[in-house]
Amino acid sequence: xxxxxxxxxxxxxxxxxxxxxxxxxxxxxxxxxxxxxxxxxxxxxxxxxxxxxxxxxxxxxxxxxxxxxxxxxxxxxxxxxxxxxxxxxxxxxxxxxxxxxxxxxxxxxxxxxxxxxxxxxxxxxxxxxxxxxxxxxxxxxxxxxxxxxxxxxxxxxxxxxxxxxxxxxxxxxxxxxxxxxxxxxxxxxxxxxxxxxxxxxxxxxxxxxxxxxxxxxxxxxxxxxxxxxxxxxxxxxxxxxxxxxxxxxxxxxxxxxxxxxxxxxxxxxxxxxxxxxxxxxxxxxxxxxxxxxxxxxxxxxxxxxxxxxxxxxxxxxxxxxxxxxxxxxxxxxxxxxxxxxxxxxxxxxxxxxxxxxxxxxxxxxxxxxxxxxxxxxxxxxxxxxxxxxxxxxxxxxxxxxxxxxxxxxxxxxxxxxxxxxxxxxxxxxxxxxxxxxxxxxxxxxxxxxxxxxxxxxxxxxxxxxxxxxxxxxxxxxxxxxxxxxxxxxxxxxxxxxxxxxxxxxxxxxxxxxxxxxxxxxxxxxxxxxxxxxxxxxxxxxxxxxxxxxxxxxxxxxxxxxxxxxxxxxxxxxxxxxxxxxxxxxxxxxxxxxxxxxxxxxxxxxxxxxxxxxx
Amino acid sequence: xxxxxxxxxxxxxxxxxxxxxxxxxxxxxxxxxxxxxxxxxxxxxxxxxxx
Numbered sequence: 318x319x320x321x322x323x324x325x326x327x328x329x330x331x332x333x334x335x336x337x338x339x340x341x342x343x344x345x346x347x348x349x350x351x352x353x354x355x356x357x358x359x360x361x362x363x364x365x366x367x368x369x370x371x372x373x374x375x376x377x378x379x380x381x382x383x384x385x386x387x388x389x390x391x392x393x394x395x396x397x398x399x400x401x402x403x404x405x406x407x408x409x410x411x412x413x414x415x416x417x418x419x420x421x422x423x424x425x426x427x428x429x430x431x432x433x434x435x436x437x438x439x440x441x442x443x444x445x446x447x448x449x450x451x452x453x454x455x456x457x458x459x460x461x462x463x464x465x466x467x468x469x470x471x472x473x474x475x476x477x478x479x480x481x482x483x484x485x486x487x488x489x490x491x492x493x494x495x496x497x498x499x500x501x502x503x504x505x506x507x508x509x510x511x512x513x514x515x516x517x518x519x520x521x522x523x524x525x526x527x528x529x530x531x532x533x534x535x536x537x538x539x540x541x542x543x544x545x546x547x548x549x550x551x552x553x554x555x556x557x558x559x560x561x562x563x564x565x566x567x568x569x570x571x572x573x574x575x576x577x578x579x580x581x582x583x584x585x586x587x588x589x590x591x592x593x594x595x596x597x598x599x600x601x602x603x604x605x606x607x608x609x610x611x612x613x614x615x616x617x618x619x620x621x622x623x624x625x626x627x628x629x630x631x632x633x634x635x636x637x638x639x640x641x642x643x644x645x646x647x648x649x650x651x652x653x654x655x656x657x658x659x660x661x662x663x664x665x666x667x668x669x670x671x672x673x674x675x676x677x678x679x680x681x682x683x684x685x686x687x688x689x690x691x692x693x694x695x696x697x698x699x700x701x702x703x704x705x706x707x708x709x710x711x712x713x714x715x716x717x718x719x720x721x722x723x724x725x726x727x728x729x730x731x732x733x734x735x736x737x738x739x740x741x742x743x744x745x746x747x748x749x750x751x752x753x754x755x756x757x758x759x760x761x762x763x764x765x766x767x768x769x770x771x772x773x774x775x776x777x778x779x780x781x782x783x784x785x786x787x788x789x790x791x792x793x794x795x796x797x798x799x800x801x802x803x804x805x806x807x808x809x810x811x812x813x814x815x816x817x818x819x820x821x822x823x824x825x826x827x828x829x830x831x832x833x834x835x836x837x838x839x840x841x842x843x844x845x846x847x848x849x850x851x852x853x854x855x856x857x858x859x860x861x862x863x864x865x866x867x868x869x870x871x872x873x874x875x876x877x878x879x880x881x882x883x884x885x886x887x888x889x890x891x892x893x894x895x896x897x898x899x900x901x902x903x904x905x906x907x908x909x910x911x912x913x914x915x916x917x918x919x920x921x922x923x924x925x926x927x928x929x930x931x
Numbered sequence: 932x933x934x935x936x937x938x939x940x941x942x943x944x945x946x947x948x949x950x951x952x953x954x955x956x957x958x959x960x961x962x963x964x965x966x967x968x969x970x971x972x973x974x975x976x977x978x979x980x981x982x
Binding site: 837838839845848851852855858868869871872873874875887890894 | 941942956957958964966967968970971
């Protein structure tokens with residue numbers, strides 16, 4: 318961190334927050350609120366005279382509340398820049414000055430009570446999101462007694478207690494009597510791997526963190542015994558298994574089972590754990606002097622603000638979604654934005670360093686090139702057909718289309734560098750003013766024509782998104798899963814590209830059944846484009862019903878790339894539905910849609926004529 | 932605010948009630964067959980014009 322602070326080409330904004338981000342790859346504009354620290358950063362020598370005289374004492378967040386700090390303080394000893402901060406919410410008051418002792422004590426007079434927040438704007442080419450994590454708060458898990466017993470602590474609190482720079486200068490003592498505990502129990506997976514409370518996912522680092530903690534304890538206090546209660550130990554990294562074996566060799570007892578109850582002996586303040594040992598199949602009780610809850614990791618609670626600013630996708634567990642999990646693991650779906658560390662998933666230091674290096678390398682490729690190569694899958698606007706409705710700008714998940722202004726005669730502008738090519742704008746445009754390169758209306762309709770050219774009654778037209786559903790079909794194929802040959806896939810980059818008119822055209826051409834399939838909401842590769850697919854299909858169901866066509870003939874399915882089995886199952890179910898559609902019904906549909914198409918053509922011709930004459 | 936709405940699975944025909952928040956798209960699956968072809972059934976208006 319010191320190196321970063323001193324680096325001539327790195328500008329560090331400490332004690333600052335991102336207020337707003339606009340622009341696109343190579344041209345981001347970031348507004349930063351540099352909060353007033355009421356201490357002139359460049360003048361402060363961190364002598365500490367101010368803090369000695371400050372009368373306000375509050376719990377120290379960095380020390381997990383085990384010690385206190387003053388209202389004027391350094392957040393932690395290694396903080397960069399090494400300058401004090403005055404927390405004005407805790408200060409006795411500066412308007413009028415109620416105390417002023419820090420100002421009196423400061424020899425360099427670098428305390429400025431009138432300092433104001435500053436808004437700084439910077440232009441950057443790329444952004445790396447490395448916002449870190451929140452630690453799971455175990456207060457909702459009553460059975461472990463975290464809220465009731467002082468001698469139950471979390472793994473984060475353990476870190477502070479065992480640290481030489483911690484509140485006890487590295488002397489590990491239990492909070493109730495300040496004595497070194499002779500027995501310590503570690504409970505694993507607190508807040509992780511649970512479908513009911515906490516999070517479903519594995520937090521990745523807790524097993525190794527506990528193993529490291531037990532070895533530290535044995536190193537510092539050889540007479541202290543450790544018991545680890547676990548579901549299974551996940552020691553999968555380089556050297557991890559050896560470390561696990563070493564902890565066993567020094568005498569750490571591993572008990573397979575998570576305690577169902579922790580109660581305190583009111584006399585000794587010892588803790589009694591009741592656990593079903595799943596190795597022996599017996600219910601056991603263990604008395605220990607201290608309990609450490611190995612808590613998991615979570616996405617930061619305030620991450621949604623940044624997520625909206627950068628239009629990032631997240632998975633169901635709140636962590637960000639990569640552009641591609643295997644081939645672009647540090648890229649976000651928004652071009653020019655990269656991830657590093659636990660914002661992407663729970664991970665340890667080594668993995669975070671690897672990912673950060675990769676993100677820096679990816680960003681530097683763009684910055685050094687000075688230009689961006691994009692795939693030729695972007696949207697194009699024909700202004701002669703545009704009526705300034707602004708639908709395209711509203712639905713774009715990437716904010717890659719600037720909104721139009723009818724009064725000023727400004728058409729929407731497609732920023733191709735930011736366009737990811739999902740095609741939602743083209744599908745939603747009521748005037749067909751937007752064309753998708755390589756996925757034009759004509760190209761897709763030609764595929765429908767080809768599919769339904771012969772024996773249309775025996776075909777099912779299935780629109781599948783490139784990343785998930787189509788890949789799910791591939792998965793089914795490579796897994797040798799069989800599904801009916803009547804399914805004919807049309808690949809689009811995103812299900813958001815599937816225009817209402819494609820579906821109606823397929824029915825008009827005699828398709829008995831049409832499927833629209835895409836990614837699950839949490840897996841959408843175009844942020845939230847899939848939600849527009851759902852809205853459109855719902856609209857279509859209503860329209861079909863209004864026209865006298867059974868809505869059941871249009872099916873919707875979310876299939877991920879890993880769901881080959883689901884893909885095959887859905888296709889078999891669709892084949893059964895197809896068999897129930899009679900030739901008479903198809904003929905009737907064709908007739909209805911032919912009349913409807915004629916009306917629509919007349920309406921469209923009128924609209925185009927009106928637009929062109931305007 | 933979430934409200935109750937009726938849904939129909941367009942794969943197996945199963946009818947059920949579930950929570951629904953207007954304007955908030957939500958991935959739905961039929962509780963019976965697991966299909967995502969789940970359609971929200973709009974309450975029919977009881978105005979004289981629809982009788």
